[in-house]
Amino acid sequence: MVYFLTSIFIFFILYGILPTVIIRKLNWGIVKEIAEPNAIALTFDDGPDPRYTARLLDVLKKHHVKATFFVVGEKAAQGQELLKRMHAEGHAIGIHHYRHISSWILGPVSLKKQLIRTKQMIEKTVNDEVILYRPPWGHFNLFSLWIARNYEIIMWAGIFKDWKVKHIRADFSEVLAKASKPGRIFLLHDSGKTLGADANAPEYMIRHLDDYLQQAAEKGICFVSLKTGNRE
Secondary structure (H helix, E strand, O other), rough: HHHHHHHOOOOOOOOHHHHHHHHHHHOOOEEHHHHHHHHEEEEOOOOOOOOHHHHHHHHHHHOOOOOOEEEHHHHHOOOOOHHHHHHHHHOOOEEEEOOHHHHHOEEEEEEEEHHHHHHHHHHHHHHOOEEEOOOOOHHOOOOOHHHHOEEEEOOOOEEEEOOOHOOOOOOOHHHHHHHOOOOOEEEEEEEOOOHHHHHHHHHHHHHHHHHHHHHHOOOOOOOOOOOOOOOO
């Protein structure tokens, strides 16, 4: 039994954890920044959410900001009107697996199915090509780069733990402002219905994002979606 558990542990490290560390450390096949001057790319994971995504879109529209949404396929299938609105308002849409499941526990065939199923659903809904991909939790496995070779794999340069209410303090808009350097890709979340997240966290994120975008506009910072921004 000990030998079996040890073998499973070693396989898990070699199949998932080690490839993730190497890919992210060496930036193999991934994008973390954009090249457009004085611009930041806002990205949102885990939606669409029936409670929060429409409100987030309202805030983005209010500030004339374009963003990128990495959607969970099964949620998007139930929220196709939100997908259509994202597309109609000029936002980019990418893949975040059909279910919010780590690549560490997906075999190569299962991973490919997650991508294809989500891609087909999004393209059928918005009638536009999908080439952006971000794996849940930023996890890769031994086959990820090969299976996703026809996609642009987008990671991030700014992450803020906004899935936990305790991290979205009264000065969260200032936290975003201090991290605002040209070229950065920010990762935020428009749904709290994932493992480890607080269900009401997006409520606070959206509120502070509204304040931050107002401050950013006054400082001349612009925001681009990843279909218009130039990736490095």
